[in-house]
Amino acid sequence: DIQMTQSPASLSASLEEIVTITCQASQDIGNWLAWYQQKPGKSPQLLIYGATSLADGVPSRFSGSRSGTQYSLKISRLQVEDPGIYYCLQGYSAPYTFGAGTKLELK
Amino acid sequence: EVQLVESGGGLVQPGASLKLSCVASGFTFSDYWMSWVRQTPGKTMEWIGDIKYDGSYTNYAPSLKNRFTISRDNAKSTLYLQMSNVRSEDTATYYCTRGDWFAYWGQGTLVTVSS
Secondary structure (H helix, E strand, O other): OOOOEEEEEEEEOOOOOEEEEEEEOOOOOOOOEEEEEEOOOOOOOEEOOOOEEEOOOOOOOOOEEEEEEEEEEEOOOOOOOEEEEEEEEOOOOOOOEEEEEEEEEOO | OOOEEOOOOOOOOOOEEEEEEEEEEOOOOOOOEEEEEEEEEOEEEEEEEEEOOOOOOOOEEOOOOOOOEEEEEHHOOEEEEEEOOOOOHHHHEEEEOOOOOOOEEOOOEEEEOOO
């Protein structure tokens, strides 16, 4: 199985701050990487697919990037509605695997 | 509007069987692969498996394939997850998702395995 190592596990940041979350894949997955946001009591919401493509309706302050087998989600200016748990997912080969999640809180 | 509505969760005893359902609307169900994903109380996300749009092929997480079975009824726009010989570690919220990058999720149904 492909392992997705996500970091940090938790993060506290201030409004308007830049936030970066990373996922390291255990092998080459190309651009088969997605990012999700989950707010308390809600289902996950797709933010980024294909490593860098913004999903419909997602604010442009969210962006995704790739460097080899390392993938990053960047929130350019943290807003009050952004806290939650963020997950990466590799969709390259089954079994598809998620990162362990990053809990983002407002400072 | 795309909607996925899961049902069938609840409290079940270890060793029992349970069948979850997911009714889809707002899109042509028979055009899409569908998946089941679960989230443990500790928030760990696990892909369970998926099924091809015509039901002819399924993939499973290796650790679950001997106990879980995914099926679908395209005439009813419904996805199913048959769970057998459930264990305490199967306690989780179960989501159905649409296959295109899991762009759509249901609200989830909670399964609690306990005696």
